[in-house]
Amino acid sequence: MIDLHCHILPGIDDGPASMDESLAMCRLAAQDGIHTIVATPHTLNGQYENPTSEVIEHVSALNKALIEYDIRVRILPGSEVHLSRDLWGSVESGEAGTINNDKKYLLLELPIHAVPPRLKDEIFGLKVRGITPIIAHPERNMVIQRDSSILYDCIQSGALSQITAASRTGGFGGLVMHCSETLLEHRLVHIIASDAHSYDSRPPILSQGVEAASQILGNWDEAERMVVGAPETILSRQGFVTDGILKA
Numbered sequence: 001m002i003d004l005h006c007h008i009l010p011g012i013d014d015g016p017a018s019m020d021e022s023l024a025m026c027r028l029a030a031q032d033g034i035h036t037i038v039a040t041p042h043t044l045n046g047q048y049e050n051p052t053s054e055v056i057e058h059v060s061a062l063n064k065a066l067i068e069y070d071i072r073v074r075i076l077p078g079s080e081v082h083l084s085r086d087l088w089g090s091v092e093s094g095e096a097g098t099i100n101n102d103k104k105y106l107l108l109e110l111p112i113h114a115v116p117p118r119l120k121d122e123i124f125g126l127k128v129r130g131i132t133p134i135i136a137h138p139e140r141n142m143v144i145q146r147d148s149s150i151l152y153d154c155i156q157s158g159a160l161s162q163i164t165a166a167s168r169t170g171g172f173g174g175l176v177m178h179c180s181e182t183l184l185e186h187r188l189v190h191i192i193a194s195d196a197h198s199y200d201s202r203p204p205i206l207s208q209g210v211e212a213a214s215q216i217l218g219n220w221d222e223a224e225r226m227v228v229g230a231p232e233t234i235l236s237r238q239g240f241v242t243d244g245i246l247k248a
Helices: 019-031 052-068 087-093 119-127 142-146 149-156 174-185 207-217 220-225 229-235
Strands: 002-006 036-039 074-077 080-082 105-109 132-136 160-164 191-193
Touching (some): 002 229, 036 229, 052 074, 087 105, 207 220, 220 229
């Protein structure tokens, strides 16, 4: 499996505080069947900056440690970029990183309490420059919880969406769990990721979320594609074809 959203780098955001904890998280991920993790530290959220050059340095250091300790997980650079004005400008300047630094896909974080009116404009601004935004954990956004058609409209505008594995297993409470179910039922989810921050309270585990998602989707293959086929497509820089979307 591939984890496209994980706070795995030590000491640069609210993820692991030390290299030892990062390594412990990677061991846990490997045990769960994860072989590739995209490191996505918070970026441009008012508290953390994490420009691309620094993220790449931290990724290199962690990969060296993984080789040293024979932990068979590969780390790739990325960012969880908070919605801000001129996202393309932030990418171009190196302030905000794309997945695997290839300027093809960008993990986009919305405010938890709102969906800013400029969201569609920012999606459009990225798409015309060849970048597809992936909206991170929309099931935890309070506005989308009330009206999932907002996410449908974003997907129609060219965005993808990623839910958190723990959202399907109750890790964020009943409202989030219910919203994730609704989004899955309406085929408004393309990727499942861990959004892990630690070894214990928010670990890098995907398998349980995939199993729970498969029960909603009615088949295992569709759920598995969200942690295997879809991430592989993204990392290979291919275009992403969405199908089967039902109006929410």
